[in-house]
Amino acid sequence: MLKILFKLFKALNSEAEPHQISLAFCFSMIAGLTPFLSLHNLLVLLLVLLLRVNLSAFVVGLGVFSAIAYIIDPLFHRIGLFVLTASNLEGLWTSIYNSTLWRLENFNNSIVMGSLLFSLILFIPLFIIMNILIVKYRTNVMAWVEKTKIVQGLRAGKIYNLYKAASGWGGAS
Template structure:
């Protein structure tokens, strides 16, 4: 648990731009909602092609994958209602590309629709929260005596040299 918190703080304090972290969180959410398959690999390819913080992406992907074990059945039941429309059902069943992406499965379709709808708002909200953290919280944390003492220790200086 402490290593997870340390990784989050390391990403927030890094030199990465807030948009890189915001898009990493949004794409990690999308990849975490999707069952592992070709769509997840396409999201991973997008992350690798653009300058997106990979550690934040992997962290959010893992957390959201765990959430889908809890909320997956509810999302599938909701998507089942959406998939009962004849035009959509015909499109999903007869298009080979959509079948290759497994969008004819209700859980994949629901996760893809939900993740796509949340992509931009989550990216924007995440970058706003990172900016607020960096301007308000990070400067106050740096002023604590305990943080200053830890930074002055030789162990932390050695760790920073190794990184």
């Protein structure tokens, strides 16, 4: 996990495109907030592996969002129940309920629907916000952090050696 964290920092500090890291975070949000063994997460996994997104960011994001999901599951349940029982959407749900693919997706579960909807709505805003934050980080925070005594000290220690050893793997792989 420590290696992954270093990799993430290396990617943040490197010349890697900010959208590669942001997209990884957004995908990890879908996979982390929704029940992991859902059909749509297979698609997320395919996209994460196929598209050049930062894998370290995805893994870290998955851990963070899974932890968040445990806390806000009741909210997902309420959103899902509201949407699934909305009378004006009943026709839509009924037609897709009769589709094998959607039944396999288990869309009619209140938590699956609530969390998927929540993460899809937040997908683009998070992508934009993350992009901005990464750029800001690189221009403002990174330079300041590099000069701090802690980082200087760390650079002289074992952890930094480990970080250096891992740096050969490439940040935006």
